[in-house]
Amino acid sequence: MTSTLTLTRDLPFPVTRVWRAVSSGAILAEWLLPNDFQPVVGCRFTFQSQVMPGWDGVIASEVLEVSPPSHLRFTWVALGVMTEVSVRLEAVQGGTRITVEQSGFAEDQARNLAGARYGWTGFLDRLAKVVEAE
Amino acid sequence: MLTESLFKALSDPTRRALFERMCQEGELTVQQLTDGSGVSQPAVSKHLVALRLAGLVALRPEGRQTFCAARPEALVPLSNWVRLYSSFWAGRLDALTDMLSRMD
Numbered sequence: 286m287t288s289t290l291t292l293t294r295d296l297p298f299p300v301t302r303v304w305r306a307v308s309s310g311a312i313l314a315e316w317l318l319p320n321d322f323q324p325v326v327g328c329r330f331t332f333q334s335q336v337m338p339g340w341d342g343v344i345a346s347e348v349l350e351v352s353p354p355s356h357l358r359f360t361w362v363a364l365g366v367m368t369e370v371s372v373r374l375e376a377v378q379g380g381t382r383i384t385v386e387q388s389g390f391a392e393d394q395a396r397n398l399a400g401a402r403y404g405w406t407g408f409l410d411r412l413a414k415v416v417e418a419e
Numbered sequence: 420m421l422t423e424s425l426f427k428a429l430s431d432p433t434r435r436a437l438f439e440r441m442c443q444e445g446e447l448t449v450q451q452l453t454d455g456s457g458v459s460q461p462a463v464s465k466h467l468v469a470l471r472l473a474g475l476v477a478l479r480p481e482g483r484q485t486f487c488a489a490r491p492e493a494l495v496p497l498s499n500w501v502r503l504y505s506s507f508w509a510g511r512l513d514a515l516t517d518m519l520s521r522m523d
Binding site for chain 1: 426427430500501504505508509511512514515516517518519520522
């Protein structure tokens with residue numbers, strides 16, 4: 286069983302501008318994360334998130350689909366959790382509707398994997414016990 | 420944004436230790452937190468600001484003292500990937516909107 290998260294926003298900008306902002310590595314770096322993304326199917330790249338104890342902040346990705354100006358899909362693998370991100374653009378009255386979907390979360394499995402590797406589970410479990418005891 | 424400030428707050432071992440102490444001992448004054456922390460009071464105060472920004476502590480001034488209490492419920496997003504990423508993408512879409520208004 287996997288979960289998907291979906292966010293939708295209506296942006297008061299033309300589709301061509303929004304497409305440029307989501308499909309250019311340089312612009313993605315400004316609003317999403319530093320990266321070496323290229324809008325080419327099969328391109329393997331990384332996003333660089335915040336470095337923290339137990340994680341170098343690297344998110345591994347591969348471009349799955351580039352369909353200008355409406356659809357972009359890539360994998361997103363971070364902290365032992367493997368997911369897929371889809372960015373869909375649709376022209377609407379007044380601008381562009383952007384829908385971001387991230388899918389493939391297998392909740393329990395993902396948490397156990399990430400927790401085991403990065404120590405968060407132990408930390409959180411200890412805190413949960415303390416809170417329960419109050 | 421919320422997720423980033425959570426990670427930032429918890430990535431410092433002194434801050435983690437302060438937070439865990441408040442979880443275990445309940446409400447403490449800044450002075451009590453400083454005693455036995457191994458760092459100066461101004462440093463403790465700085466750490467408390469970072470923890471408060473992340474929603475991890477509540478600060479309650481009373482007279483000349485400030486009482487500090489942990490809010491472990493603020494950690495819930497870290498234990499749930501969908502919640503964490505929802506928060507992440509909401510913040511990124513805010514940044515995208517800002518970016519778009521600066522593009523020509």
